[in-house]
Every structure is written in C-alpha cells, then in structure tokens.
Amino acid sequence: MMKKPSIKTYRRLCQLLIIVLFIVIPVLNKNRYSLLYGNMLSFHFWVIPLADPLAVLQLTLKNFSITFDSFVGAFLSLLVAFGLGTVFCSWMCPFGFLSELAVNFSKKFLPRNYKGPGIVASGFKFKLVIFLVGIGFFLIFSTTPVLNQLSLPAWYTRFFQYFFGQGYFSLSILVIAAVLLIEFIAQKRIWCRYICPQSVLLSLTKRLNNKRLIVGFNPEKCRCKGAREHCTESCSLSLKPKNVWNLKDMECTNCGDCIVACKQVGKALTFQVGGGKRDSRGEPL
Amino acid sequence: MSVNRFLRPPGARTEKEFLSRCLQCGQCAQVCIFDCIVMHTGFNPFVAGTPEINPKVAACHLCMRCSAICPSDALHDIPIEQVRMGFAEIDRKKCYQWAEFLLCRSCYERCPIKWVAMKLERGEYPVITDKCAGCGLCEHVCPAKAITVTPTRYVEKGRKKDGGK
Structure with missing residues (x-):
C-alpha cells in the first residue's frame, strides 16, 4: 500500500510550482502567451489580480488613492493570511523555499549549533521597526x-x-545567494525572521482573526517532556511549536513541519482552527 | 544628450507621480508586443524595476496595451492623441529631405498619428507639430539620425507641469 503523502510533500510541491512558475512566466510572455503576467509585487492570472499588500499600502499612503485592481489584489492576499495565517511565507514565497533548503542543508552537513530560539526571541519587533522606518x-x-x-x-x-524578457543578467541573484550563504553559516533564517518587511502586514492581519488556522498543541499526548524535542528541531524558523497555539504568536507560518515530526512521537501537534490548548477530542481545555 | 536618455511608457503620469504609483511589477514590459518596454536594471532603489523605453533600440508603437494592463494606474489608459511621452525634434541640417539630399519620408510613414503629430510641409518636408506623442518611432527609423526625442520628464520641472500625462 502506498504511504499517504505528508503535509510536507504537498508543501514542497506547492513551493516548487511557484519557483518554476516564475521562471516559466517570462518565457511564456516572450512568446506572447497572455494569461499570466507580473512578478511577486503584483501579478495577474486571467482576470484575477494579486498584489503585495505592502507595495499597495505604500502607494495608497503616498497618493491617498487606490485602484480597483491593486485593492482587490492586496485584499485577496490579506484574506488568505486572515484565514490561514502567513502561509504565503511557508507555502509560496520562493525565497522562503531557498532559505529553508539552505538552513536544512546546513543542519545536515555542518555540525548543529542550535542555541535556543535565536538572538532575540521575537523577530517580529525587528521587522516592524524596518517596516515603519521604510x-x-x-x-x-x-x-x-x-x-x-x-x-x-x-x-x-x-x-x-x-x-x-530583455536578456540582462541581473546581479540580484548574487544578493540572494549572499543572504542564503549567511543563513547557511548561521543556521538561522535571518531574513525571514528579522528583516523581511513584506511579512509584517500578513502577520498583523492574521492576528486580527481569532478563528484562524494555527498549530494546536495537546499536552496530554506529548511524550517528549524534557527530552529531545522533535518539533523544535524540525522548525526551520527555530520557534517552539509547543507555544504557537497562543493566538498572540506572530511568527509561525503554518508550514506543518513540526506536525510531521510529531506524528512519529505522540501526535500532540495538529492543525486546528482557533486558539487555545485542546484535549484529544478537540474540546478546549 | 546623456547616454541614459529614456522615455516612460505611453500614458505615464508626471515623473514624480508615476514613480510613487509604479508597483515595479513589470507587467507592462511583459505585455509589450514590440518588446520596446524594458525594466530599469541595476540596484538604484529609486528606479530599479520601473519601465522605460529606449527609442534607439526599440520604439513604442502606441498600442497602449501597457497602460491597459497597469494595475496601479501609474500608466493612464488614455487615447493616443493625448499621450505626451516626449517631444521629437528634427535637425534640418541632417534630415535628408530638408537637406535636399534624398526623397525620404521614413518618419512620416511610420508615425502612428500621422498628419496630427507630423505633417508634410509643401507635401514633402516633415514637420513635427506640438501634438507629437513622443513615441520615438521616427527617431528609431530615421536613416540620417536627424530626429531626437526629449523625454517629457526632463522638462516637467518648470514650464510644462502636466507634461507627462
């Protein structure tokens, strides 16, 4: 019997699709294929616009006006974050995918230098400062x-x-490579946790919804008290998955890696709708 | 004239307003069937990723697909008679027709808004009127390199306030 693919398989497929899609779109456009246009700042598929909410927010603040297309685009992106949390970061962002691979490879090939949850426990404050200054x-x-x-x-x-599109080799790929190298050496997803201003609006939006999708924790089932924690080790953002059921959490991206890791231990971590600890029947504790 | 002279796509607002509205998504460059719109390369944070046209390489045909697709209205969707990307000027000493060197109407034949933006004086000599959209096609085709287009965004400060529209 075939094993049912895990959440991680679906996630990797989704990320690969986006990675390939944005390589293919310019080639298609060059050959006058007109269904998909744009990049990660603003994009449209057929008649459905999508936009980076931060880019649209900047234009709106500067001009005190907003066009229908960019409003709908930003609204759709925020709507996804409102319901499902910052899944953009873990399921779609091409840089997030590369950064995840860099950190995972580093953990495989370099000696682990895991020292707690990071330089500062909450990277969100850093991002917020960059966001506001910008x-x-x-x-x-x-x-x-x-x-x-x-x-x-x-x-x-x-x-x-x-x-x-124009046969120009942009050096931006070197910047991305440099950031990935730093993350590889540090074994931390520095950009995603401490710098990326694009995720700030998504995090703030998901915070508004108390009934969003989160990683729930059932302490009755957890079997690794005090021992090696598979969930913490699996989290590429170096968070503590046992704590993200808290609705105040800003950083968990619902990637589901901890859930996959926990499946072999006690199945204490599961996706759930709305915050709070739950018991095995899904009732709030 | 500097090497970096470039035009904004047709329908672009005044330079300042254009930059503050442009999402830098490059959809205009991708939809351009003449491949004349390219995205500004390099790392200058103030212009990187914004669209530009170099009429010497490929000129705009005023098909207005770019302004139709622009999601943030940095490019206005306006009739081509109202487009003001720049002004073309003919150097009459270089122009084959004006210099009485050859019979040449390359610029006139290619002008997208013939007889409005460009007229033929006495039926032969090309003259650019003030209705010129500044698309740069005439500059692109001119065999004598007698025509130069000055982007509107160069002269916005000062005399022509709404020139970029």
Missing part, C-alpha cells in the same frame, strides 16, 4: 516605494523577468 522614509524623502527593493521574492522573480 514607510517613513518613503513618505518623507522618496517618491519610489523603497521597501519593494527589500523584497527578496520580488528580486527572485525580477531576475527571470530581466533574463528572459
């Missing part, structure tokens, strides 16, 4: 939404737009 700088000194340039997924997609 928006302030844009509103006061600049006419161009400068925070767009901090979007590594956008630079990834833009590289292929440049390459296939």
